[in-house]
Amino acid sequence: MDERAIVYRDWILNQSVISCSITQNEKGDLDISSNEAKGYINFYEINDFLIVEMRLERLEDGEPAFFLHFELEDLDRAKELFFEMAQTIEGLQKRENVHVLLCCSCGITTTFFSNKLNECAQAQGLNYDFCAKPLVDAQREGSSYAAVLLAPQVGHQRKQVADLMPGTPVLELPARIFGAYDAPAALALVREVLEGAREAAASDLRMAREYDNTKRILAVSFIWREDEPTLSYSVFDHGKKVDGGMAVYRHFDVQDLIDLAPMLRVKGWDIESFDAVGVALPVRIDGSKAIYWIKGERMELDVSAMLQKRWNVPVYVDNISTAAAAGCYVSQDKWDYVGIHAQMVGIADCNEGFVQNGLPMYGYRGFMGNLGYLAKSFPLSMDLAEAAWRYDGIRELVAYYIAVASCTIAPEVMYVWCDLIPDMDELREEILKLIPEEGIPELVAIANFDDYIIPGEIALCLQRLAQKG
Numbered sequence: 001m002d003e004r005a006i007v008y009r010d011w012i013l014n015q016s017v018i019s020c021s022i023t024q025n026e027k028g029d030l031d032i033s034s035n036e037a038k039g040y041i042n043f044y045e046i047n048d049f050l051i052v053e054m055r056l057e058r059l060e061d062g063e064p065a066f067f068l069h070f071e072l073e074d075l076d077r078a079k080e081l082f083f084e085m086a087q088t089i090e091g092l093q094k095r096e097n098v099h100v101l102l103c104c105s106c107g108i109t110t111t112f113f114s115n116k117l118n119e120c121a122q123a124q125g126l127n128y129d130f131c132a133k134p135l136v137d138a139q140r141e142g143s144s145y146a147a148v149l150l151a152p153q154v155g156h157q158r159k160q161v162a163d164l165m166p167g168t169p170v171l172e173l174p175a176r177i178f179g180a181y182d183a184p185a186a187l188a189l190v191r192e193v194l195e196g197a198r199e200a201a202a203s204d205l206r207m208a209r210e211y212d213n214t215k216r217i218l219a220v221s222f223i224w225r226e227d228e229p230t231l232s233y234s235v236f237d238h239g240k241k242v243d244g245g246m247a248v249y250r251h252f253d254v255q256d257l258i259d260l261a262p263m264l265r266v267k268g269w270d271i272e273s274f275d276a277v278g279v280a281l282p283v284r285i286d287g288s289k290a291i292y293w294i295k296g297e298r299m300e301l302d303v304s305a306m307l308q309k310r311w312n313v314p315v316y317v318d319n320i321s322t323a324a325a326a327g328c329y330v331s332q333d334k335w336d337y338v339g340i341h342a343q344m345v346g347i348a349d350c351n352e353g354f355v356q357n358g359l360p361m362y363g364y365r366g367f368m369g370n371l372g373y374l375a376k377s378f379p380l381s382m383d384l385a386e387a388a389w390r391y392d393g394i395r396e397l398v399a400y401y402i403a404v405a406s407c408t409i410a411p412e413v414m415y416v417w418c419d420l421i422p423d424m425d426e427l428r429e430e431i432l433k434l435i436p437e438e439g440i441p442e443l444v445a446i447a448n449f450d451d452y453i454i455p456g457e458i459a460l461c462l463q464r465l466a467q468k469g
Helices: 003-013 075-094 108-123 135-141 152-164 175-179 183-202 205-209 254-266 303-311 320-330 371-377 391-408 424-432 450-468
Strands: 020-024 030-034 037-046 049-058 064-071 098-104 128-134 147-150 170-172 216-225 228-237 240-248 276-281 284-286 289-294 297-302 315-319 337-342 351-356 413-417 442-445
Touching: 003 020, 003 030, 003 037, 003 049, 003 075, 020 075, 030 075, 037 064, 037 075, 049 075, 064 075, 098 108, 098 152, 108 128, 108 183, 128 135, 135 152, 147 152, 147 183, 152 170, 152 175, 175 183, 216 254, 216 320, 216 450, 228 254, 228 450, 240 254, 254 297, 254 303, 276 303, 276 320, 276 450, 284 315, 297 303, 303 315, 315 320, 315 450, 320 337, 320 351, 320 413, 320 450, 337 391, 351 391, 371 391, 391 413, 391 424, 424 442
Parallel strands: 098 128, 098 147, 147 170, 216 276, 276 315, 337 413, 413 442
Antiparallel strands: 020 030, 030 037, 037 049, 049 064, 216 228, 228 240, 284 289, 289 297, 337 351
């Protein structure tokens, strides 16, 4: 067998695909087996070309689920194609029927239509299961369906049905679709409604609590601890933290993130095995670019592109404040518009991040929360540099920061991290000197800013994966 094929085959054998067995057969090719599918990866040499053929078949119906053949030239690209096949395998494992109910007055006219809809869904490869029942039975059962379709003759009861089935989309089939038994049109309507509901659910960061716990996520933060730049990472697998570590650097440079892959490899983690990597940095983030300064020189680096090229996995980049705000948001259900203010002792600049209704706020060119530019304009009672070190000075400084955020972004709650401000009532009294009581958000002191960054970055990764579909 060609040396390139051996390298690629051995690399595949070292990969882990959930609930799937990949073994080498006597010919040197690979056999694939899971509870939902079977397949193979074969290698052929044709006219001096090395060809790889990948195939999966669903066990339930013998239909192909994945088929691809390509010339093995670029190993990195070949690895990407294997990951796509692996995602198909894992997707088949998670594939559960989506139950949709059709209702009319007695269930007779909808039974025929439901059969047509099931045939249409099967032909399109959709895992939808339609059943028909009289409306009175559906109302008695409550909601165990992804959606409910009402025949035109009972459409006037739509509101009543929706009240009995909160959270379940209830829609009336147009007479032109129902009367013609137009299954493709009805199916398109159902898909639009269900996909819209999925996208709406994926837009809220709190979905990370339940979403797809089969995902393996690597979350990374680069922050200062005791004036030393520190890289911390956590590995989350099946919704649980299974590993973590840190490294301390003498100087901060975003490109040091490249060191993470060999660090993980020593502990047995292949970075290419992750579904996504989330990186939280203490710099301004414009899209996927990090903007920062080293020895007075402005640096601009597309961190996502740099790391994705090396690691072959999706890489998402955020400011540490955005990640921490996401962590605060998912940690509770009381507030939907959340902010966080982080103030290090001895530094007049601050970090602020915000989440509104499940969506992180970034602002134009990543300027959201960069209030440090305003600090020199604050009419403090002492010098700015002095205020950053003093109990009374830093309280006054933070009060100005939060007053500005309250009058512009206006969150419901502001989580506050500052070692010299443990008492939120005293901080509120200071803010009251600047704005009225009704404009001040709830103030919640937190002991450790770091505790919210990694959970928030995990949630941001899962949110993006869910939105990506």
